[in-house]
Amino acid sequence: MEKTQSGRPRTVAVVGTGMAGLTTAHLLHQDPERRYEVTLLEKRQQISLSAESISVPSKDENNSAIWADVPMRAFAGGFYQNLIRMYDYLAVKYHAQPFLFSFTRLPRPQQASLATSYIPGPQMVYASNFHQIPPVPRTVDLINWLVGAVYAVACYVWFTFCCFFIAPFEEDPQTGAPSETLDHYLRRIWLPQTYVVNYLLPLISSVCTCSHQELLCFPASDILAYKRRTHRQQHFVVTAGVQSVQQKLLQDIDVRLGVNLTHVTPQKEGVQIAYSTPDGQTATEHFDFVVLAISPDAAASLFSPINSQLSAIPTTTVETIAHTDETTIVPMLRATSSLSLKNRKSGFSSPTQRIHFFSNDSITEAVHEQPNSILVTTNPLFPLDKSKIIRSASFIRVLRSPRSRMIINSIFRDRSQRKVSPETWRSGDNGVYLAGGWCWDGMVLLEGCIVSAMRVAADLGVTVPWEGID
DSSP, X not given: XXXXXXXXXXXXXXXXXSHHHHHHHHHHHTOTTOOEEEEEEESSXXXXXXXXXXXXXXXXXXXXXXXXXXXXXXXXXXXXXXXXXXXXXXXXXXXXXXXXXXXXXXXXXXXXXXXXXXXXXXXXXXXXXXXXXXXXXXTSOHHHHHHHHHHHHHHHHHHHHHHHHSOOOOOOTTTOOOOOBHHHHHHHTTOOHHHIIIIIHHHHHHHHTSOHHHHHTSBHHHHHHHHHHHTTOOEEEETTOHHHHHXXXXXXXXXXXXXXXXXXXXXXXXXXXXXXXXXXXXXXXXXXEEEEOSOHHHHHHHOGGGHHHHTTSOEEEEEXXXXXXXXXXXXXXXXXXXXXXXXXXXXXXXXXXXXXXXXXXXXXEEEEEOGGXXXXXXXXXXXXXXXXXXXXXXXXXEOOOHHHHHHHXXXXXXXXXXXXXXTSOOTTGGGEEEOSTTSSSSOSSHHHHHHHHHHHHHHTTOOOTTTTOO
């Protein structure tokens, strides 16, 4: 990709300031040949990536700040290869973070708003990668717990074996039949429903921040690939929070906040965008390229050529709350921890962070204990003390299905390999690109953000500086 005939850099509007948008803008802006003039556009009045993160003063002698990411941005080796390479290239500091998971099955009857008196102690506690011997909950009989633990480990071993050696049914290239769902795969390998309902679905649905039924409709290949690549791998978190990543990616980039796009229209040469500003004015601008690093529903509403394709990609709304209300987790703390609440409130935290799963028949609430007694609850099932809520946020979660997988793979298929009608739009056609965690063939997580940004850069002839770094 060269400069224009007049010698000026080509203009690129990157819409959205999540991880995909920031990474795309950074790559194009850092092009060694300086062929692109990048403008980063955001609808909100703040950058999205760390908009909900919380700065908490630490109690050390330096009075430094501790950042609590909302939602949690933990990542694992193996699966997040490109994310880790980018962090290494940017000199972003991160550290290993072990977790202790507690699983609690909520008793029936299920109500729209449960009282905390319904919460029993945890049925099982599991240490990530078996990094420690998990504590035996004091609320369960030791013999029953041992039997349950052996059962859970046996199911886990069988599921792990299947992930590596029993492949899911993939799309038939001749008929276009969709790939196998997770639900069908779990039934085909005869994984016991008790294990699926009590342990597997709560854990993975919390990673994907979706309901159990939505997860069961995912392509099985997504979950199996994630399990294979994260097996026995450490988890990590960015030491200073994702705001430190945000600062590095934004360096020297032109950012415009409060720009509410209404239309993206291809022109004979370039792309025109229409938008409204905070003062109620409307305007249009012309760019050589536009990158929509936003959710598929938002992209479909802005760019009509992809409306029919992206409307078939399912999404859901997820609520995340940062707070200090410990009412919900008190039964867990009493059953599994030797730490008193007094010690926790004084700022003490062990190297291992705890995540508590509370599951009913349809969804799992996850409560993540962060340093300095901050709790982050996702998909809350229980009411929280409003006076103890620090921040509440809702965000769009893109889901997966065999049909949406086929659509996304078609949109991002290489032109030389595409065997579809010329009318089928592909990312890059008309000077418009898509980027985001959903813009690849895999789980909708941060790794997809990086891969999609790298794909845009490669298509525009920009070298990715961290590609190939080990």
